[in-house]
Amino acid sequence: MITFESLGLEEGILASIQQLGFTQPTPIQEKAIPVLLQGTKDFVGLAQTGTGKTAAFGLPLLHLIRKEDKFPQALVICPTRELCLQITNDLNSFKPKKANISVTAVYGGTSIVEQIRELRRGTHIVVATPGRLIDLIERKAVDLEQIHYVVLDEADEMLNMGFKDDIEFILKNTPNRQSTWLFSATMPAEIRNVSKRYMDKPFEITIGKVNAGNANIDHQYYATQHVNRYETLKRIIDFNPGIYGIIFTRTKADAQGVTEQLIREGYDIEALHGDLTQQQRDKVMSRFREKSIQLLIATDVAARGIDVSGITHVINYELPDDTEVYTHRSGRTGRAGKSGISLSLVTPKEAYRLRQIEKLVNTRFHKMDIPSGKDVCRKQFFHFIDKMLSADISHGEYETYLPLLKEKFEHVDKEEIMQRVAALEFDRFLKYYENAADLNLRDDRRGERSERTASREPRARAAGDGNYQRLFVNLGTKDGFYKASFLQFILDMSDLKKDVLGRIDMKEMNSWIEIEGAAAKKMMKAMDGKNFRGRKIRMNDADSGGGRRK
Template identity: 55%
Template sequence: MTTFESLGLNESILKGIQELGFVAPTPIQEQAIPVLLGGDRDFVGLAQTGTGKTAAFGLPLLQQIDIKNNKPQGLILCPTRELCLQIANDLKNFSKFLGDVNIVAVYGGANIGMQLRELKRGAQIVVATPGRLLDIIDRGAVNFDNVRYAVLDEADEMLNMGFQEDINSILSNTPEGKTTWLFSATMPQEVRRIAKNYMEDPFELTVGTKNSGNANIEHEYYVVRPRDKYAALKRIVDFNPEIFGIIFTRTKIESQEIAESLIRDGYNADALHGDLTQQQRDKVMKRFRERSIQVLVATDVAARGIDVDNITHVINYELPDDVENYTHRSGRTARAGRSGVSIAIISGRDIGKIRQIERVIGKKFIKAEVPDGFAVCEKQLFAMVHKVHNVVVNEEQIDPYLTRIYEEFADLSKEELIKRFASLEFNQFLEYYQDAADLNVKEDSRVRGEGGERGSARRSDGKFTRLFINLGSVDDFTRGDMLRFICDSTGLRGNKVGRIDLKGVYSFFEVESDAVDKVVQSFKKVERNGRAVRIEMSQDGDKRRSGGGGRREDGGRKRSWSGSSEGGESKGGFRERREFGGDRRPSFRNKK
């Protein structure tokens, strides 16, 4: 077995990675590190997300820099702030025993003044997103005359995000004699063009097949009617009680809408997209890493750089427009040799795109059936049974209560006790999925009728009233946070709350009209950060409406965001279609 010691890394770096628990190099690390330690040849590395590319270029880079020279010698460009922070943190951990190594992360959405001060103090390595770094270069706040190594990480994604001109401008501010290392998951023509323009006879290394998918990922697709996508999503999540995954959408508004609907329906979910502030994004990611969020709803751009272990599922609520982006999405799971599942929920017209993806990744998709209500209930029941069977009993803490517990159950046999226990919450699930419709579209059938999941994609038909609350985004709220805050403070179920209009220092939200008094009374004694929470009836009478949350007023017509692949926000508008949300499902699930 190859070891890190055999790759030529020095003792200080080896000590750092050993403390992090690194045992053996991954294939990309094993093959790239010896080449990069040579230090004088351009390099192109192709490997899938989650294969350890950061260490593959980070460890050799740390070994090559001159610690005594406090000027930028290494420049790493990456597409998103999440990835920027991840790389910077990894390098800091790798260099723990190297001495005084300064690594500065430069990215948008954060205080530029603080980043300028850090650069002024000196740094051997700068990790940056192109837009923010170009801003800093234009201010004349950084000098790259000493840069010896330029690293382009996730090069394909930077080009997909439109950073071609920014990359050209940035690299033009670095010495011609530098060494350039390019890492990418795929190799489209645009990336090949960068290699040609900025590299001289680069060493090319491909781990796996170009543009291929991770061999440890199973790929599945479910064919449903566009109107049944949300119902199918919930059923798939329910059928996988131990799921810890990411749901991908095309647009920011869709990710927010789906996340809010999932929260209303009793799931541990939240959204990650470009409209969140850095503080809000950090908060969401912290909760996701701690697994207090079980499913994260994200756009492609926001999910770049998510480095979270043990993600079990990736769900494509909408397939990406660029087929190659599917590789990036699916690469969020099955990291570091683990296995995972990538799921696509599609309509019949997307079958052709599935075939395209199969050709790109070199793997066949499995056509799966959306489980029926019985299968979901059975899976949930036995997940709970296994959890009870394997629970660790704290004998010392429970002992004082055991006598009374035994007395309560004295008249029940073991069999009767098991049946009652299993029925306690399971009956709710059985009721929820009673007569659940078949959501699968047969390949030879036509879409007809409006059926769908019982109580799934339709909100209550009650009248809604708009209320004012003196809290907003400055209080570190997202719309999902506000929904939780309202439900926790009032005891209302999520489907009783309608549209939430989040402002800066205040917000508006809607509740069913018969719950207004309860809401007002509930908030009379509620405080937030030492400030009394104030609820008032909105004076904007024309904003009141009937119907469920998530609908939007547009010229007097009720409209809702379409969860289908037809038109929708990606084409700049809304379609008249039923909205996400629905009856709150039973809370009988494995809460992380």
């Protein structure tokens, strides 16, 4: 097993990262750190966001810095204020505790005078956004003559934001650099051109496939009509009561409009777009990081550089115009080894763009059914019950009132109490979803046959180029399952990966599962005859007469 000790880092840095809980390097760290520690090689690292890139370049920088020389020796350029601050905080946490290494962040939206003062006091590493750094260069407030190491982080993001000329200007103003390190999630032609012009035979590594999606992210889509897009979004949010996510829109008008609608309906949500002042933006991000709000709606420009841990869902309210932008959106979840969901609302007109994105990230998107009103109510109910049963009752002043509480409920039976709790908690949901329409499209126009045809015969699909077999199982929504939990249950039972599965069709009492033929026997062997909540599971080939649709 590769360890940080074996990579060649100095003892002080090893002690710091050990205190942070770092035990084993990620793939990008394992491959990059030994190369970057040489300090003389140009480097290109292609890896998705959330793979540990900051430590991959930050630890070697701290190792290479000459602590006795109090002038800028390393420059990290990144696209946004948020990422600039995040990198600065990370470097400060990585650096040896007793080492007097100074890291200075310079970025727009705040006093340039104070940043100039800090630079004049002396610093070792400058972390900067391009615009503010150029201002400082033109004011002769920063000396880049002795910069030895230049890091371009999120290089593709910077080019997408129009910083190409700025980057070239900055590189021309660091004439004595010994090495340039470029990190990017994707490799468009512009990145390749920058590496050819300003780097000398760079050592290049790729973690995963170029442009490929993070393996920890489940990519899903919901087929809907444009007129139902907002209602579909609302239903998905209601169906995921523990959601902590970012919703992406294409325009700031959409971001603001959807936010206002959801706020009127009682949701904890804020918008992040270009019309906000820096102070307003900081306030929104602070509330989001503290989880005072569950959801953030953002445009792509406004969300660039956001790195918030624990995001469970990324929702593409509209697919981006540029397919590469999808990679950056989805990369906000599934970070640091955690799993996440990136889901998209797709109208028939957007089907072609969805296929393009699938090819780009080399990942198959799973088609999900838009939850019915009953599904939403069931999910909310079980979430509330689980939350209530897991509540900590080991302490609290309420014990004083227990005798009075017992007296109040003396003549009320347990079933009536449960009914009254449900009525208080779910009255709004029950009324809203009582006669909710079915929002699912019967043909999402992606070349698939209608549900009616799909229900009668197995299909061959592109994923894996395998023939799909349909299995019947006597478990359904009445057993407390919803689509996602049922998917996790059958994968856990069978020890299979979700890539072997096709469409899952759930009814109240039974379900039908499309699965690659090669994996069907393993799933049946793992599940058929086992017990679930006191009754025997029956699973067999749906087309051999063992299972009939109701």
